[in-house]
Amino acid sequence: MKRHLMGAIAAGLTVALSVSGCGKGSSSKGDGSDGKTIKFVAAIYSDNTEPYWQALIKDFEAKNAGYKVQLEMVDWAQMDAKVKTYVQTKQVPDLLNYNAFSDFARDGLIYKASEVVSPQVLSDFSPTFVDQAKYSGEQYALPFISSARLLFYNKALFKKAGIADPPKTWADVKTDAEKVKKSGQIGYGLPLGPEEAQAEFYSWAMNNGGDWVDGSGKWAINQPANIETLAFLKDLNKSGLTQPNPETTDRKTVFNQFAQGKIGMSIGGPFTKASFIDPAKKNIDFGVAPLPTKAGGDPSTLGVMDVLASFKKDGGKNKEAVTKFLDFFYQKDNTAKFLTKEGFLPVTKSANDLLSADPYMKQFVDALPTSKFAPTGNPAWTAVAGAVKQSLGTSVADGDPKKVLDEIQKTAEKSG
């Protein structure tokens, strides 16, 4: 009996100790003690990402004795949940690689850009991206990588269908898609599933004069130009010129099909070649052209930018180490290495020239000046993008474009 009692007590104590022990262990881990060790949460873009950061950090630590960078790699699929948890449990990293920053700036969680990089680095960012990194007039985010979208078309399918040039207008897109369909393949690959519905939609809407906001910066998601855009895409779908069920198709599915030579046209980015077309080993003969516009005017391209943001911690003790690390990363060669490995476009003037050497990449670099961005400086954007991902696709299937956009507009106004 006594032995059992002792056993029970021992078990109870073990549980109690291990529970409290766990709690302590994880809470004390986040605090950088001397301000020389920083935690960096980086997103996984591809298999190349982690080795790149490991090598860079090793190099950094060798050249800056006493400074340490703890790297944590997070998959994009888990990023949102992780970041929310960090903030809510007050265990924010010193440096975060993410695709949004304005709500951190609004809630006073991150440093201004000028506080964590040297003036040289700050002045090296291309002006287009600096504009996107601002929250109410102040630059908070550090542009990290950028990307642009262009129309990919399969030259072999175009030749077979008797099409000479890539389409310039929406009417061209429809006729070309019809011709490709007649020759037995899918005319246009339209991904409006949750993965990136907002990017595909905006790529079309901006070339019809549509936008997320009006001239004064207020949400104008249900404006006529946007409704018209969806009506056009719906017509493509209902005429059987797209792949089946655009409302549930993600970008990766469309690009895998494009890489297999089964899709005539689709909108892609610089990463499309390295991530989809090359691995498929089909050697398809593809071309890249500006995005088609409604009436054939000057085309715009969709600009996308990911950022680095540095969280305030311990009354600013981490600033020095973060600055050292960021200045190191933004050295021309270090940045360019990341961009070429991952297939992204530069955000700094100094890396611009390095990347323009590759003719494939040059087309995207050249398109950057015409790029339009989602309103990422508005803290409500993430919620709006979320609403778009969830429901925009239904508008080209059974939903009514106007009603779907009205709903998203309502969400946008509710979020601020």
Place this chain on the structure above:
Amino acid sequence: MHDVKPGVRDLGAPAPRSRPSAARRAGRALAPLLWLGPALVLIAVVVLWPVVEMVRTSLLKISSSGVTLGSTGSRNYLDLFDETDLIPVVLRTLLWVAGVVAITMVLSLALGQLLNARFPGRRLVRWTVIVPWAASVLMTALVWKWMLDNYSGLVNRLLLDLHVIDHPVNWLAHPDQAMLWMMWVAVFVSLPFTSFVILAGLQTIPGEVYEAARVDGAGTLRTYFGITLPLLRPSVLIASIVNVINVFNSFPIIWTMTQGGPGHATDTTTTFMYKIAFFDQNVGESAAMAVVNFVLILVMVLLYLRASRWREEIR
């Protein structure tokens, strides 16, 4: 002063005699705590605390970045009940739970019977039934997602070759078909646990009862409905309650196969909750959904328990 002391000692004398008995009584009353303590602590930390935290969160205003901005009272609940998608999602969830659990129970009763019968290779069959249980639900869902793929799915290939369909069907893009397929996957992963609970139940039924029934001339059907099923009631009860809770909270199957889409057409309350937090960036409202979900499960289980005990009394 000196002579007072003995007096004091005298006054106090009865006390030491009764004090140990009071302490012993208290000790005896507290003794079970030594056994219960660890379990109680565990329950408090692992079960109660998260529930309290969930309810607390549902009453807070939390900014999109994750910062707590203070209390909002019932605002999150009002927002939630204002969602046009809420009612269809709740109804779909009830249908999903009822459908999956009912089919699972019926199939498991049959499967349990099979596993209980003596036949060559029984051990092999028993092991086979465990496989879907041992495999990760996420992997099972992913495998089914690919088998149902529009372009390269095995299901389409098979049905095309058998001339059941004449062009590929994008199964998971159509809400009704997608729902049926996901229910099938949910049944598939729930079967092992359920049929083994049933099997365990079957093995507790003593052989004499069947012998007596045989002597009385009861047929197979009569024996099954008159003896096996009633004696299985505890197993069926446990299995269905565990399944109801599991299926209700099932996230990976739906999230992997359709993400609740298109739109909200295949969402259950669990995936809906996730979308509110991570697409709509509204953690508070998501917590409110979690509380509603919690209450729904509680009510369902209580109703079920009530119904089954009520039957017991009638008998």
